[in-house]
Amino acid sequence: MENGGSYRVLVTNEADGFRLLNRETHEQIVTASEGHDAPISDLHPGYCIDADLDWTSTEPSIWSFSIQQPTLYSFVDHIDPVFEAAQQAWQNAQLTGDSMNSQVTRNTDNEVNGVLYVFAEDGRDGMFESFRDGSRPLDPLVDKVNEQEGDDPREVFVLRPESGAFVIVIIALEKGGQFADTLRETYDCPRPIESLA
Template identity: 60%
Template sequence: MADTQRFRVLPASASVDEPRTAGDGTEAAGGGYRLLDRETFEPVALAAEGHDAPVTDLRAGYLVDAELDWTTSDPTVASVEVVRPTLYAFADEVDPMFEAARETWERAQAAGDPMNTQVLRNTDSEVTGALYVFAESGDRGRFEEFFDGSRPLEPLVDRVNDEREPAPREVFVLRALPAAFTAVAVTLRKGGQLAETMRDTYDCPRPDEPLVPDES
């Protein structure tokens, strides 16, 4: 039996231990494909093989409409359509963290708050994105929770889309070294200057996107 729902594509679970290099893709050794149900915010682990849709061409962060076949122990994807090709990227042990994130975290510490937020602007004072910082704690921190979907990034992305027209974004999840806090930067423009700077600075190569038309 097939069921069509809206999902967010998550990074491959088989690569959770190496998030620096796995954040942009869905494919991993042995499968590990995962989606986040947009209604329940629950991660869905997919079968490693047997999909009728091009699952290996999906990228973490894509918003998709997918038809899942639940007749197997782990669901397979019967069909998929990319609704909005947002991209997620993850980088751990970032040193140095970019200045706006450090300043936002310092203000959170001064206020005794576990999180803080700031609007990102370029040198012309134009808004380029939104920044959120979260305190890390324990063996399993915010970074891992954002990576595996147990703490969805959806509310942060939705907030930007609610304030502006929904559009493809790029979302960078960066954990500082030492691991005091995790920063989440949501860029307004996919492929814009802020996104390209983040990728160059934190070694997050832009993935190929076979399912997205080339608009260049």
């Protein structure tokens, strides 16, 4: 039996199977570790795909898919240093007693190049891990940016400072742009090789 739908790719660990987020129901689906009829090695965390799943086994396999949006998600823990805009946003949140804050980021020409969110960490493995495993979807943040900036591929970074006090979510507006490249270089987070993007 096949079940088609729109999914966000969350985790791509072929040994343990893929983790997908149903974009309509927000249900998490862990696929089989093998037996797929589609080239799943071409998928990366953050991709939005339309996929047909084969549910004839306990764990579904991916029968076929098409990439609708090759946005990339990256997760980096224990970052140091914390860049100034994120540190300032967190300090402002603390001053007002809020558990989150947001602001746009700008390049040296004062052009908007991204959107920054900071969230108070809820325990050492709380907020950061819930973003990574999809139990707290990043989609609402990304969708909000897309509504304002157009539905282009993005690069989304989830970063947790060494202190573990808060979590940073940065949505770089231009995939492969200078801002995204700078973040990848600063936090030793190379861009994956994308064969289908």
